[in-house]
Amino acid sequence: MSPVIESDEHKDLRAAVAALGKRYGREYVTTLLKEGRHPTELWAEAAKLGYLGVNLPEEYGGGGGGIAELSIVLEELGAAGCPLLMLVVSPAICGTVIARFGTTAQKERWLPGLADGTRTMAFGITEPDAGSNSHRITTTARREGDEWVLTGRKVFISGVDIADATLIVGRTEDARTGSLKPCLFIVPRDTSGFGRRQLDMELSSAEKQFELTLDDVRLPADALVGDEDAGLLQLFAGLNPERVMTAAFAVGMGRYALSRAVEYARERTVWKQPIGAHQAIAHPLAQVHIELELARLMMQKAAHLYDAGDDIGAGEAANMAKYAAGEACVKAVDQAVHTLGGNGLTREFGLASLITAARVSRIAPVSREMILNYVSHQTLGLPKSY
Numbered sequence: 001m002s003p004v005i006e007s008d009e010h011k012d013l014r015a016a017v018a019a020l021g022k023r024y025g026r027e028y029v030t031t032l033l034k035e036g037r038h039p040t041e042l043w044a045e046a047a048k049l050g051y052l053g054v055n056l057p058e059e060y061g062g063g064g065g066g067i068a069e070l071s072i073v074l075e076e077l078g079a080a081g082c083p084l085l086m087l088v089v090s091p092a093i094c095g096t097v098i099a100r101f102g103t104t105a106q107k108e109r110w111l112p113g114l115a116d117g118t119r120t121m122a123f124g125i126t127e128p129d130a131g132s133n134s135h136r137i138t139t140t141a142r143r144e145g146d147e148w149v150l151t152g153r154k155v156f157i158s159g160v161d162i163a164d165a166t167l168i169v170g171r172t173e174d175a176r177t178g179s180l181k182p183c184l185f186i187v188p189r190d191t192s193g194f195g196r197r198q199l200d201m202e203l204s205s206a207e208k209q210f211e212l213t214l215d216d217v218r219l220p221a222d223a224l225v226g227d228e229d230a231g232l233l234q235l236f237a238g239l240n241p242e243r244v245m246t247a248a249f250a251v252g253m254g255r256y257a258l259s260r261a262v263e264y265a266r267e268r269t270v271w272k273q274p275i276g277a278h279q280a281i282a283h284p285l286a287q288v289h290i291e292l293e294l295a296r297l298m299m300q301k302a303a304h305l306y307d308a309g310d311d312i313g314a315g316e317a318a319n320m321a322k323y324a325a326g327e328a329c330v331k332a333v334d335q336a337v338h339t340l341g342g343n344g345l346t347r348e349f350g351l352a353s354l355i356t357a358a359r360v361s362r363i364a365p366v367s368r369e370m371i372l373n374y375v376s377h378q379t380l381g382l383p384k385s386y
């Protein structure tokens with residue numbers, strides 16, 4: 001498969017997901033938000049069509065594809081106005097990590113459910129006192145006999161209320177050196193000592209964010225994913241798909257906002273011509289279209305490298321794709337709101353709420369500045385300030 005020219009299979013997948021998205025659309029999300037519900041119908045239908053687990057291995061009920069296919073699913077649902085945020089964490093991060101590094105028992109227990117949508121898994125790395133500096137995380141796991149005991153705090157973790165379990169990034173003490181190393185633990189939602197508090201976010205999204213407390217959470221030995229010594233490698237195996245999927249989320253949202261603006265600019269007439277004839281309106285929309293296309297191209301490159309097993313090459317491309325997509329999305333939404341004039345700020349047209357939603361892709365899962373740091377240091381070889 002060429003990463004530049006999309007294959008016929010990918011075009012077909014895109015068209016099929018777009019058709020599903022069109023049947024639900026933005027109105028579905030607006031209704032859900034009013035009713036305080038989750039997108040269960042869309043999640044179930046996407047699962048039935050094989051879209052949720054498209055990246056997971058066939059032997060565990062998945063589609064046998066990769067992040068390239070899963071990112072198409074998320075982008076197209078987003079472009080239709082009804083993105084499924086949990087795709088970023090459940091099949092993309094958690095499914096990938098378990099498929100690549102989990103024990104056979106863990107794969108059998110989790111992958112079929114993640115693939116058919118009957119189970120969902122959240123992902124928790126961010127901590128209040130570490131933020132962007134994940135080397136500073138302090139959630140610690142200690143061994144007590146056959147069990148692991150986890151203590152720590154997490155913040156901004158999405159979808160913990162609907163997820164059957166959360167994949168928690170903690171650290172264990174190296175028996176030989178005493179130094180701390182990252183490890184991943186599957187923590188079922190109702191485990192004793194695993195508390196959550198919903199954060200009051202300024203976001204119109206069915207998926208909520210939570211602060212988590214892990215207060216002597218006791219877990220069986222097999223809660224540790226894969227190998228204790230391969231923690232860092234496993235973590236990065238999940239973080240690159242997360243970045244590609246956040247790019248897909250951003251490109252999808254940007255396309256949705258752009259399409260609404262174009263539709264409006266073609267019709268709205270306050271002088272002789274529709275406002276879209278004025279270059280001050282048309283050119284920024286054309287620029288946004290170009291920037292979204294460019295971001296998608298980098299996203300496809302990152303997905304292609306990742307699916308081909310090039311974790312290092314995928315790392316740089318996934319960061320750059322996330323950066324480009326986040327910036328293009330923020331610009332697309334800003335320009336779309338502006339194109340609609342006063343209507344851009346009404347609930348009826350529903351674009352204003354995307355202003356905060358678009359900013360998420362600039363901040364999470366890794367901020368714009370941290371990507372610029374990465375490219376400065378890793379790609380350009382510039383010295384570090386921190």
Ligand SMILES: Cc1cc2nc3c(=O)[nH]c(=O)nc-3n(C[C@H](O)[C@H](O)[C@H](O)COP(=O)(O)OP(=O)(O)OC[C@H]3O[C@@H](n4cnc5c(N)ncnc54)[C@H](O)[C@@H]3O)c2cc1C
Pocket residue numbers: 089123124125126127130131132133155156157158159209360363364365366367368369370373386
């Ligand atoms: C809606 C939403 C959903 C999320 N979902 C999840 C989730 O499911 N799981 C999860 O683990 N996390 C999640 N996050 C957390 C997200 O990944 C973090 O917010 C992000 O990593 C930034 O961390 P922080 O908020 O602590 O910001 P900070 O690290 O405090 O950064 C604040 C500002 O300082 C800048 N900054 C920090 N260090 C530097 C530096 N060295 N150089 C230049 N600038 C710097 C940053 O770019 C940023 O602009 C979510 C966040 C949001 C908003």
